[in-house]
Amino acid sequence: MPDSxxxxxxxxxxxxGTFTEAALAQVPEAQGKTWRAVNNVGEALGDVLEGRSVAAMIAIENSVDGGVSATQDALATMTGLRIVGEYLVSVNxxxxxxxxxxxxxxRVINAHPVAYAQCSRWLGANLASHGHIPATSNVAAAASLFENAQADAAIAPPGITAHYxxxxxxxGIGDNPNAVTRFVLVSRTAPVPERTGSDKTSIIAELxxxxxxxxxxxxxQFATRGVNMSLIESRPIGDELGRYRFVxxxxxxxxxxxVADALLGLKRFSPNVIFLGSYPRADRARPTVTPRYEDAxxxxxxDWLRGLIAGEPAA
Structure with a gap:
């Protein structure tokens, strides 16, 4: 029966031509399928929730600028989503x-704000008096050069000339030649995949x-169970000053x-815990686990506790 x-x-x-498209190109299941270009994270996730797409690829973290706030806020407020994979793309x-x-x-440059920030040193050294017009994406910045004359140039991904x-x-105008953006593939909520031994779990929690x-x-909750954090960032909840959630x-x-025990402890502590997913790490690195925190x-x-309750002889 054909796919819906x-x-x-x-x-x-x-x-x-965007970096996000380059990340999607790494997904085997997406090959040969329809790729729908959207304008922002909310639209991408809305496609998933409303049934237009099976999954959406979105940027969630950059090695230079940290977490992508628009993505973090969307995942915190749009329910029914699950991260099923992560992908890394080198950025220049x-x-x-x-x-x-x-x-x-x-005199004026069109660029996505994140890309613009990552080229600040080069721009300061070579175009000190330029102005900046924000764009929704780096490719959109390049395309806009043909639509109006407000900008004289644009910051774009390498290979843009294949499209325009x-x-x-x-x-090579990026300030950091080692910059990497982390993308996640997001689907509707589903059972978690089996563990690979090289996994990551993403959550959002409030105090x-x-x-x-x-x-x-x-x-x-994490330290006492030997669970290492690879990222922690705060984002305002928005209902009043001084209230934050943690990604x-x-x-x-x-x-x-x-990890399961840490999440149980966190659930008892936090009034709101959002489980975003457990999924294979893009770098395939395996965490170092102290023996007292291994599954065994x-x-x-x-087993020791059950034995005490049952009155079994001490071993």
Whole structure:
């Protein structure tokens, strides 16, 4: 029986040629399917929730600028979603312009705010007095050069000239040649996949109140069970000043005893815990686990407790 339209469609931040499209190209299941270009994270996730797409690829973290706030906020407020995979894309940029433009002609640059920030040193050294017009994506910035004359140049991904007739004024203008953006593939809520031994678990949690030491209490849920965090960032909840939620990535899978026990402790502590998913790590790195936090240690402790309750002789 043929796939439904939803099962044949994947959403991503477009237009064609973006880093998000490069991340989607790493997904085997998406090959040969329909790729739907959208304008923002909310639209991409809305496609999933409303049945237009089976999954959406969105940026969630950059090695230079940290977490992508629009993605973090969307995942915190749009229910019924689950991260099913992560993908890494090396990030660098070129400066492009309409044919015949020179670097000396550039007065205004169109660029996505994140890309613009990542090229700040080069821009300061080579175009100190330029202006900036924000764009929804780096490819959209390049495309806009043909739509209006407000900008003289745009920051775009390498290879943009394969899609548009543009001149490259400068290459490798990113401040950090090792910059990497982390993307996640998001689907509707579904059972978690089996653990691989090289997994990551993403959650969002709130503190019960603003009393002193509450953040430490939350972090102790992980520390006392040997669960390492690869990311923790705060985002305002928005209902009043001083109220924040925490976006957290844990090393391990929800089926790992240490992670499961930590989440149970967190649930007892936090008034709101959002489980975003357990999924294979893109770098395939395996966490180092102290023996007392391995699965066997938790199983042995439970067997010991059951024996005490049952009145079994001490071993």
């Amino acid at each position: 339209p939803r099962e044949q469609t994947y959403s991503y931040l477009g237009p064609a 940029f070129v400066l492009v312009a309409r044919p015949g433009t020179t670097l000396a002609d550039v 007739d543009l001149d490259v004024l400068a290459e 019960p109140d603003n009393k002193a030491g509450r953040l430490l209490e939350m972090l102790e 957290i990535d844990l090393e391990g899978h929800i089926l790992d005893e240490r 240690a938790f199983t042995d402790a439970r």
